[in-house]
Amino acid sequence: MYMSRNNILDITKDVLKLLRKREYSVNEVADNLKIQWKTAIKSLEFLKEIGLARERKGELTFKEERLFSLK
Secondary structure (H helix, E strand, C coil), rough: CCCCCCCCCHHHHHHHHHCCCCCHHHHHHHHHHHHCCHHHHHHHHHHCCCCCEEEEEEEECEEEEEEEEEE
16 A cells, blocks of 8 residues: 655655665655655656756666666
């Protein structure tokens, strides 16, 4: 089950703290923070848009993995 949060700002702050440790995939962020992957993508894309995070393509398995880290 997923934890309920007050707002996307709280989640984005948690994502930012997590990215300080290392590079994470979207699914790893979602699993670590116990949020839905769609919410994780929204926060990660926002951090990328404002220039705090960067994205690279991971290995191609059954689908391409998106990896995020701090700039």
